Amino acid sequence: MALVNEHFLKLPDQYFFSEVTKKVNSFKVTHPKAHIIDLGSGDVSLPLPQAAVNAMHKAAEEFTSSHSFHGYAPRQGYPFLIEAILKNDYLSRGVSLEPSEIFINDGAKTDIGNIGDILRHDNSIGVTDPIHPCYIESNVMCGRAGCFEEEGLWSNVVYLPCTPENQFMPHIPSQRIDIIYLCYPNDPTGVAMNKTELKKWVNYAIENDALIMYDSTYEAYIQDPDIPHSIYEIKGAKKVAIEFRSFSKTAGFTGVRCGYTVIPKEVTATTLKGERIMLNKLWNRHRSIKFNGASYISQRSAEALYTSEGKKQVKEFVSYYMHNTQLMKDMLSQTSLSFFGGNHAPFFWIKAPGHLNSWQFFETLLYEANIVGTPGIGFGQNGNEYLRLTAFNTTEQCKEAMQRIQQWAKQ
Amino acid sequence: MALVNEHFLKLPDQYFFSEVTKKVNSFKVTHPKAHIIDLGSGDVSLPLPQAAVNAMHKAAEEFTSSHSFHGYAPRQGYPFLIEAILKNDYLSRGVSLEPSEIFINDGAKTDIGNIGDILRHDNSIGVTDPIHPCYIESNVMCGRAGCFEEEGLWSNVVYLPCTPENQFMPHIPSQRIDIIYLCYPNDPTGVAMNKTELKKWVNYAIENDALIMYDSTYEAYIQDPDIPHSIYEIKGAKKVAIEFRSFSKTAGFTGVRCGYTVIPKEVTATTLKGERIMLNKLWNRHRSIKFNGASYISQRSAEALYTSEGKKQVKEFVSYYMHNTQLMKDMLSQTSLSFFGGNHAPFFWIKAPGHLNSWQFFETLLYEANIVGTPGIGFGQNGNEYLRLTAFNTTEQCKEAMQRIQQWAKQ
Structure with a gap:
């Protein structure tokens, strides 16, 4: 009788990031007209450097x-x-x-x-x-x-x-x-x-x-x-x-x-x-x-x-996201939100306002500003009051998302 | 103190296929003019199907x-x-x-x-x-x-x-x-x-x-x-x-x-x-x-x-090696060597003649016919009297290798 490696059964039933996707998909079904901006993904969106x-x-x-x-x-x-x-x-x-x-x-x-x-x-x-x-x-x-x-x-x-x-x-x-x-x-x-x-x-x-x-x-x-x-x-x-x-x-x-x-x-x-x-x-x-x-x-x-061409393009690639990061940082600074990061990486670690936990903050931003972040609890207990936002979207989308957050934070 | 997984230390020191490569390289150094034909590799040599x-x-x-x-x-x-x-x-x-x-x-x-x-x-x-x-x-x-x-x-x-x-x-x-x-x-x-x-x-x-x-x-x-x-x-x-x-x-x-x-x-x-x-x-x-x-x-x-184009090309790809396989089978059949396989896979399992073990058979073929095979012992105890030859070379090389083996087997 083949036996399974029971350590696998200790893993949470759902892979955390799949759970996030599932919640976003539910939102999409019930809000088909909403224009969602995804700042949750750690995935890039720019074309590859031409040299590559x-x-x-x-x-x-x-x-x-x-x-x-x-x-x-x-x-x-x-x-x-x-x-x-x-x-x-x-x-x-x-x-x-x-x-x-x-x-x-x-x-x-x-x-x-x-x-x-x-x-x-x-x-x-x-x-x-x-x-x-x-x-x-x-x-x-x-x-x-x-x-x-x-x-x-x-x-x-x-x-x-x-x-x-x-x-x-x-x-x-x-x-x-x-x-x-x-x-x-x-x-x-x-x-x-x-x-x-x-x-x-x-x-x-x-x-x-x-x-x-x-x-x-x-x-x-x-x-x-x-x-x-x-x-x-x-x-x-x-x-x-x-x-x-x-x-x-x-x-x-x-x-x-x-x-x-x-x-x-x-x-x-x-x-x-x-x-x-x-x-x-x-x-x-x-x-x-x-x-x-x-x-x-x-x-x-x-x-x-x-190659020299490749290095130049990689620099442009990174600069694009760091430009987004700077833009987001400037705009987040104009809100009452407390946040960290955004200096040497395209990530922001944003403190949930009030008594919200990370899933609640995630859902609030999704439903009220149509912005997707990643609940901090997926990264550990110390993330339970945080949301991760990334700058891996287009400059336009990052900017619009920040405008929405500014608007939302005012309320 | 970080401890290693000691099961790794039970593995033979050398990866078997690296040992084969090492022996072939030694031969090349001492016989720089020899034209070696590699029938040891399980790697392919034909171009990719154009559809791919x-x-x-x-x-x-x-x-x-x-x-x-x-x-x-x-x-x-x-x-x-x-x-x-x-x-x-x-x-x-x-x-x-x-x-x-x-x-x-x-x-x-x-x-x-x-x-x-x-x-x-x-x-x-x-x-x-x-x-x-x-x-x-x-x-x-x-x-x-x-x-x-x-x-x-x-x-x-x-x-x-x-x-x-x-x-x-x-x-x-x-x-x-x-x-x-x-x-x-x-x-x-x-x-x-x-x-x-x-x-x-x-x-x-x-x-x-x-x-x-x-x-x-x-x-x-x-x-x-x-x-x-x-x-x-x-x-x-x-x-x-x-x-x-x-x-x-x-x-x-x-x-x-x-x-x-x-x-x-x-x-x-x-x-x-x-x-x-x-x-x-x-x-x-x-x-x-x-x-x-x-x-x-x-x-x-x-x-x-x-795709239909792809399927046709895959068929040609496989046929090429099966043609080599058939050719090798026909030519091996004309020798005194005892061999198996070569019907539904481009592999031959050749019995070492006399009292040679698989490494000896490998070295004999390498030194006397400049053909590289793979010693059967690398595949287990039951391979100790065998050599694996593959048909993953060009038709010309497979044919020449078989001519050399025919010649060698006569001696």
């Missing part, structure tokens, strides 16, 4: 001849893309990595979800609260998160509160945690972490022999030169951190699918007997067994983002 | 405008592709499935590797011997395979021998097994399973409340109308089988990356208390948490294979 599209056409054409055909890709990714990453994303910031420390994937989510496979199921984990649900849920699936308790928390998860009181910068915990997930610039709060703060975490990890899973998929939105784009800009991080990057938010690759994971060879974890094992080697084995490489077209397309 | 390339260009162009841009794909795949699959791969063979029973992925290997996540780590597994190493290795990684014992076998794996004595058709085991992996047409032996044989397995699974993981990625190569392309052609299979398909070998998608997994809603496994859980639902949760959809371009490209 040109590279796609070129790659597609290569498939028409045996001589230029590409079959199975190297499991870790094509050298042409890895070299471009090393040179542009790391060497340019003073970080030197080897090609074999980069793993090209089909998007950051897959690797963030699977990276736990190479670690024991009983390591303790630490997450900021709020945080994107996929970090915790991938740990629930393998039993690492423990049990879901009455207070709405997982028994084996250490929550690091991010609130206005600490400017959404988690305090270093007093206890030891084995694996810590950090995402900066942060989804959902839109807050970035400077070198001083990030250094505290790297030092904590070194002192406690802990691992940091660093999600820097929004690094392209950083505006301040003092804020690190990569955790490896911090001394010692190469011993304790795995970094996840993606082209999704940098260049609109959410439908193209390409990202990468960095595992320096110095990063180790131990066996029960205390032997230190190189995680790069384990992940390489994982990839050989469970992956057949990322799409050639996607890799060529990503490579094109590093 | 045209669809890629069209999809790439859609990314240039906000109106036709595609961001995150539906997690289970785009309806346009799912509908084409249901109609052409299943309804045409009398199998009726719902759209939500299909999961589009980035290639079969990922899902075959990850499917075990939704099942308990202590289910017993059964595999044919020989079998592609990824089935066992993905189970080793999570501890399900047990320990590697001196005889070169995993303690929790039931091996189902496939030898000339049983025409490479595994006998139904006397004990109960929870999860059975079957791959037909088979890689590496090249043998297909007819309805009568497959029916025995479906009945075994029903009687024993077992699960069958059915890999039918080579179904397009089936020549005999009596041989099932899908396990769901067998009555009752929808209750007990998960099927994996891929466009890699059907249409040369090894570099494009697209495949799909079928999990009928009737397929269940149980909790320890005996409650039956729908695996479709668990896999859907898995996909929501650890996957962001397959590339839009790859999905559009796969869809084009189901």
Whole structure:
């Protein structure tokens, strides 16, 4: 009798984002004429940089001849893309990595979800609260998160509160945690972490022999030169951190699918007997067994983002959303609403007015201003009084949404 | 202190196929003038069907405008592709499935590797011997395979021998097994399973409340109308089988990356208390948490294979390799070598002559005829006297390789 992995049954029945979609769809059915503006989606809407599209056409054409055909890709990714990453994303910031420390994937989510496979199921984990649900849920699936308790928390998860009181910068915990997930610039709060703060975490990890899973998929939105784009800009991080990057938010690759994971060879974890094992080697084995490489077209397309034409277009792409962000920030500032973020990421974390909780705030804005946000509770207990708004819509829509919110906030 | 998943340390240090590549590369260095013919690779070499390339260009162009841009794909795949699959791969063979029973992925290997996540780590597994190493290795990684014992076998794996004595058709085991992996047409032996044989397995699974993981990625190569392309052609299979398909070998998608997994809603496994859980639902949760959809371009490209133009080109694609297969079969028949397969799959399973083991046979052919095969031992103990040759090269190269083998076999 085949038995199921019962850890799956601990997951909430509904995937949070599906629940949001369901509620929006109900609204649409009952209000067919309403003009809804979606500021809930983390998905992009601008066309791809033309350099990426040109590279796609070129790659597609290569498939028409045996001589230029590409079959199975190297499991870790094509050298042409890895070299471009090393040179542009790391060497340019003073970080030197080897090609074999980069793993090209089909998007950051897959690797963030699977990276736990190479670690024991009983390591303790630490997450900021709020945080994107996929970090915790991938740990629930393998039993690492423990049990879901009455207070709405997982028994084996250490929550690091991010609130206005600490400017959404988690305090270093007093206890030891084995694996810590950090995402900066942060989804959902839109807050970035400077070198001083990030250094505290790297030092904590070194002192406690802990691992940091660093999600820097929004690094392209950083505006301040003092804020690190990569955790490896911090001394010692190469011993304790795995970094996840993606082209999704940098260049609109959410439908193209390409990202990468960095595992320096110095990063180790131990066996029960205390032997230190190189995680790069384990992940390489994982990839050989469970992956057949990322799409050639996607890799060529990503490579094109590093050409001079591509870089210019990526900059324009990011600027567009940061322009929206600035516009939203200015307009939100004219309301009585309390909000955070919007400096180094296209996210706003808006405090629900009065005694509304996040679902109530979500429904109020949907029904009274026809604006879709994301209820903060989907990101953790500390999100229960917040709504996330993103700037990933057109400038016109962002502006109109803010006008509606200004109008609505007056009432 | 972060601890590693020690099951990874049980894996052989080297990935088998990397070892083969390493040996071939050593040969190349010491024999720079040798003209090597590669019949070891399971990778294709023909250009993509033009319909698929045209669809890629069209999809790439859609990314240039906000109106036709595609961001995150539906997690289970785009309806346009799912509908084409249901109609052409299943309804045409009398199998009726719902759209939500299909999961589009980035290639079969990922899902075959990850499917075990939704099942308990202590289910017993059964595999044919020989079998592609990824089935066992993905189970080793999570501890399900047990320990590697001196005889070169995993303690929790039931091996189902496939030898000339049983025409490479595994006998139904006397004990109960929870999860059975079957791959037909088979890689590496090249043998297909007819309805009568497959029916025995479906009945075994029903009687024993077992699960069958059915890999039918080579179904397009089936020549005999009596041989099932899908396990769901067998009555009752929808209750007990998960099927994996891929466009890699059907249409040369090894570099494009697209495949799909079928999990009928009737397929269940149980909790320890005996409650039956729908695996479709668990896999859907898995996909929501650890996957962001397959590339839009790859999905559009796969869809084009189901147009009338695409179908014609796929047929030509498959015919080319089956023509190679027939040619190789005819020429091998003229030698003293004993071999199997080559009827419904582009694989030959060749018995090592004399007392050679599979690595020795591999090296002999490499050094004496400059032909690369794959040592059978990489597929299991029963492969220790065999070499796998594939027909995935050009007709000219296949022919020349066979001439060399004829010459070599004479000596």
